Amino acid sequence: MLSAMGIGFATLFILVSMIVLLLAGMPLGFLTGFVALGVSYLWFDTGAVMQMVAGRVSDFTEGYTFVAVPMFVLMASLLDKTGIAKDLYNAMRIIAGRLKGGVAVQSMAVAVVLATMCGIIGGEIVLLGMIALPQMLRLGYNKNLAIGTVVAGGALGTMMPPSIVLIIYGLTANTSIGDLFLGAVPAALILAGMYMTYILAICHIKPGYGPAMDAEELGQLTRADLIKIARDISMPLMIAVWILGSIYGGIASVTESACMGVVAVMIVATLRRELTFTVVFDALIQTIRTVGMIIWVGIGATMLIGVYNLMGGDKFVSNMILSLDISPLTVILFMMAILIVLGMFLDWIGVAMLTMPIFVPIITQLGYDPVWFGVLFCVNMQVSFLSPPFGPAAFYLKSVAPPDISLTDIFKSVWPFIIMQIMTMGILIAFPEVITFMYS
Template sequence: MLMSLGIGWVTLMILVSMIVLLLLGMPLGFMTGFVALGVSYLWFDTTQIMQMVAGRVSDFTTGYSFVAVPMFVLMASMLDKTGIARDLYNAMRVIAGRLKGGIAVQSLVVAVVLASMSGIIGGEVVLLGMIALPQMLRLGYQKNLAIGTIVAGGALGTMMPPSIVLIIYGLTANAPIGNLFLAAVPATAILAGMYVVYTLILCNVRPDFGPAMSKEEMSNLTRSDMIKIAKDILMPLLIAGCILGSIYAGIASVTESACMGVVAVLVVAALRRELSFSIIFGALLHTIRTVGMIIWVGIGATMLIGIYNLMGGDQFVSNMILSLDIAPLTVILFMMLILIVLGMFLDWIGVAMLTMPIFVPIITQLGYDPVWFGVLFCVNMQVSFLSPPFGPAAFYLKSVAPKGIELTDIFRSVWPYILMQIATIAIIIAFPGAITFMYK
């Protein structure tokens, strides 16, 4: 029945039905699956198509590389529930305390270190929100600077390897995850460097925005305190080195390094005498819930994109874009705009699953590198984590923010960081060699 309308009208019907179902509150994973079943019933022989779609779903959920996702989520949950990340922050606070804006800079450095161990944003934002935000407010930091530092720094977890976003992109776009990890390191350094420079300039121009710690507080440290500080910094660095070092040295694949990371966290937690049944059980329960959500969204999106491509939708979109009399760079910018808009309303998993199977073949035909585009996508999702109305990092922070900090305060604080994220996208587009030199 739908076949008589043509792929153009059916594409519009799919978009409208998805928007309506989202507004009605249907979860993304179920919504995409529901639309996929409806379209397949009205366009194809449902039995035959469902067999083909089932094969695609099976390939997605049973892929060897997908094992890295639950492993990295488990590792992040263990870091969140033990005191490893908390003690790392307290130790770094001593080092950066005498610098104007030093606590904010230190929070960003800790966020990068935690990002190199976890790959997700929820635990980082919550942890920094519980530890760093009250500390900065107590020391007299300007509220918007303190909030923006926590939200933007915590979101770096999805960009710095081992980023779950990069893993899902690699699986969806069939791009080498190892190269994605290599390219993401300088991109993360560019973005985090912008945050640090912005903080230092702001706090030196306006010293009342980020005052230094008092000399009395710094002078009370004993030798045993310094030894503990060294241990609290060294152990997380060893965990990060175990993960990234094994990948970059060619010792382990991404999946194997994820398992090594879990083992490393377990060993460190045991050495710190923090390993217990309740911590392991809580981490496993959180992992099951998180990965379950990822799988359901992935299944629904895989079904919808699989059926849409069988209808000829990928060719329709590709021909429509490539037939436009515009420069390839304009196509990239148009894609970035689409991703930013979608990211304001959809979870990043849904954005990746729905757009990458269509976008990646187009950018490949235009002669661009899928790995380079994957890093662009990852930076683009940084914007979605912070931007209203549904920026998840903002809601994570609101759940643990001190009394008096409202969601409007959080969204008001993130705009300078969103502008820096967009500037990073522009740098990577203008100078692709800034990230591709890592694997070429």
């Protein structure tokens, strides 16, 4: 029996089993569930344990707040299938095109606006990859700068509320999602501000990196053009205000605001005469696939963590970390390093489900705010979205990038943005009040 070897050996056995199965190509959702069943049998040899684990899985999938996940994914899918985001980009391009690096900066600004309506990175990166990247390359932008802007900007969807990452963290850590949304806003704006500052600085130092659009291409704007620009910018902003305003104003819960967001996007799409049966059907199919993946990963991770905690694993890890002769700040930095390494190989959902039930009680014992730690986790996951070898943002962009842009080109382009993400983590660790003042 595995129990005779002790919890330390069992922990090592679980880690090795997961690595071997990952290398064998087993999907993470099935992998974690398979390991949970095997370890449960070897440690307990009883079916009662799995009944308790089944109860945890049921609580996870039946949680009222979890309804927000498919709603926000559906909203992002509808934006992806309609022309709302495309027209927003084209309108802002005309405004920012006269500035060196302006098209890249406005691409980042569009990414922030889209982030307030999406909460996921896939659709946003694909959208920017199809619209912004060809435009910047056509205008003569440095290839690496254009690629990095699209990938890093698209990943902001997981930072700016309504972020799916924050929702999943709130569910796993049993933390207020409303407070997480409030705390994430300044962190997301700091990160986006650093991106924009970097773009403007490098285009000022090296003008050839981001040339301005010529006056002939921008042309003379007529009254009709100005009205169209105003409409194309105001409608997406109204959706963002509708969603975030309902949450922060106390009008609706996170789940209710997700439903309101779907309604808002459908109303705007109807006014634009773009809400067709095909658009809705394709958006629903995309939503089912995305949410199905999230649920399966969540079920598997919940099973594994449930079994591991029943074995005493949470106490083992907690006692091991707290017994080390290191400062609480060093513990936080150690956790951030672990998350970065895990994020290089695992999907963020799996990282959250596997680590947060163990990490959050430890940081609470150390006297840290779990909401602050949740925002830190979200910034940390920005690194995982971009970093090789399995950064999902790179693969999303590769799926729509021109054929001459390779994965190697994409991963080479993201390093300045990864450095800025790590710098943002450092700022939030050194000055936690940047986050906490929003909800305290």
